[in-house]
Amino acid sequence: MSATATLPALDGRYALNDAQIEQFRADGFIKLKNVLSPEEIDAFAPIITELTFEHDPNKGIALDDKSTYDRAFIQVSNMWEMDERARAFAFSERMARIATELLGVTGVRMWHDQALYKEPGGGFTPWHVDQYYWPMATMQSVTAWIPLQETPMDMGPLAFGRASHLLPAGREIAISDESEAKIAAHVEKHGVEHVYEPFDLGEVSFHYGFTLHRAGPNTTDSPRKVFTVIYMDEDQRLIAPRNANHQQDWDHWTPGSVPGEVMDSPKNPVLYSTRG
Numbered sequence: 001m002s003a004t005a006t007l008p009a010l011d012g013r014y015a016l017n018d019a020q021i022e023q024f025r026a027d028g029f030i031k032l033k034n035v036l037s038p039e040e041i042d043a044f045a046p047i048i049t050e051l052t053f054e055h056d057p058n059k060g061i062a063l064d065d066k067s068t069y070d071r072a073f074i075q076v077s078n079m080w081e082m083d084e085r086a087r088a089f090a091f092s093e094r095m096a097r098i099a100t101e102l103l104g105v106t107g108v109r110m111w112h113d114q115a116l117y118k119e120p121g122g123g124f125t126p127w128h129v130d131q132y133y134w135p136m137a138t139m140q141s142v143t144a145w146i147p148l149q150e151t152p153m154d155m156g157p158l159a160f161g162r163a164s165h166l167l168p169a170g171r172e173i174a175i176s177d178e179s180e181a182k183i184a185a186h187v188e189k190h191g192v193e194h195v196y197e198p199f200d201l202g203e204v205s206f207h208y209g210f211t212l213h214r215a216g217p218n219t220t221d222s223p224r225k226v227f228t229v230i231y232m233d234e235d236q237r238l239i240a241p242r243n244a245n246h247q248q249d250w251d252h253w254t255p256g257s258v259p260g261e262v263m264d265s266p267k268n269p270v271l272y273s274t275r276g
Contacts, residue, residue, distance in 0.1 A: 003085050008040045010092035016101050024102045028165030029195075029207035035095065036146070036202045044089045045148040048227050051086055052076050052115040063121055068177050071123035072215070077114040078267070079227075086113075090229050095204070096272035099142045099231040102206055107273025108231035109263070111141065112253050118156050118224035124217045125156070126180035127187070129170040130230070131209030135246035136263075139165065140233035141209035148225035151199040153216065155224040158205055159196035161187055161212035170212055174245065183212055234270050238263050 014035055024030040053059075055076045063071055079086035090113040099108045111134065118125075130143060151157040161183075164170075169186040173179045187194060192212070199205070207213060209230075218224045240259045241247040254263040 004088045007043050007085060007088055008037075010036075010040060010089065010094050012094055014094055014098050016098060021102060021104070024206065025104075027160075027162050028211035029160040029162075029205060029213070030102070031197070031199070031203055031205045032098070033200055033203045035098070035204040038201055041148055041202065044085070045225060047083065047085045048079065048089065048115055048148060049117075049225055051079050051082055052117050052225075055082070063119060068123060068126065069175060072118065072125040073122065074117040074119065075114055078112050079115065080110070080113055089227065091271055092229075093272055095144050095146075095229060096231060099144060099206065100272050100274070103140050103142055103231075103233060105140055105233045105235070106275055107234035107270055108142075109234050109236065109268045109270050111230040111232045111268065113227065113229045116226045116228060118215070118218040118226075120218060120221050120223060122156070122218040122224070124180075125215035126175050126177060127161075127170065127183035127212055127214040128173070128175035128179045129210050129212055132171055132174060132243075133245040133249050134209060135239050135241055135250050136209070136232060137237040137239050138233065139208060139210050140236060142206050142231050143209070144229045144231070145205045145207070146227045146229070147199045147201075147203070148227060149222075150201040151224060151226075153196075153198050154219045155222075156216040156218045157197065157199050158213055158215050159194060160205075160207060162193040162195055164192055164212035165208040165210040167192070167212075171210065180214070187212065231271065232263070232268075234262075234273055236263055237261060
């Protein structure tokens with residue numbers, strides 16, 4: 001029997017309405033309740049947690065000895081390539097369809113997945129934009145941020161700058177203490193609304209690659225367990241690298257793709273498409 005045979009299928013349409021889609025495109029993010037059931041989370045959370053701690057790139061390093069970036073979270077990427085059960089979670093048709101409908105495209109590909117586990121006592125995640133790192137021709141990318149537990153404020157839920165995907169701030173700076181200071185100053189100067197709220201169990205957020213976001217520290221005694229999937233338009237094209245991170249992500253996440261052409265390497269499978 002396959003290891004995934006007893007796991008929930010994570011298919012079935014989540015009923016988005018036009019108002020939610022319009023809200024996402026105006027605000028640059030949306031939080032959707034009951035995307036996953038408690039039973040579905042219970043089935044997959046232990047699998048993701050085991051893989052995260054097994055593949056922690058900083059295993060054995062004390063929290064106080066880590067950089068700001070590494071204190072923010074344990075980061076483990078492309079779990080879908082490590083374990084077929086993690087693949088079943090990352091390839092959820094339900095969430096890929098949500099991403100497709102929010103972006104208004106015909107379908108979405110995998111850019112990559114990653115666990116972002118904030119350790120007990122783990123630090124804040126600085127203000128940043130994700131697409132600074134990604135060599136994509138358009139802003140048609142979206143990250144699903146999937147907490148694997150209820151996430152109260154003292155655990156460090158994700159926060160967003162409303163409508164910040166329409167602003168240039170943060171697009172030329174890597175996540176760092178510098179990005180935290182510069183973007184925070186921009187948010188205050190320009191009156192960008194800082195939306196910082198807890199997440200219910202089963203609630204999932206989606207945000208554009210250029211949406212400003214951050215997270216607070218985890219002041220609890222338990223890890224903040226989060227899995228993310230980054231989707232891109234199935235027709236997303238590679239651009240020539242504009243910074244060292246673009247080159248690194250090209251090499252790592254879409255090897256063999258060519259600037260100006262669709263990023264369709266084996267690492268970028270289509271996860272949902274209306275093309276059939």
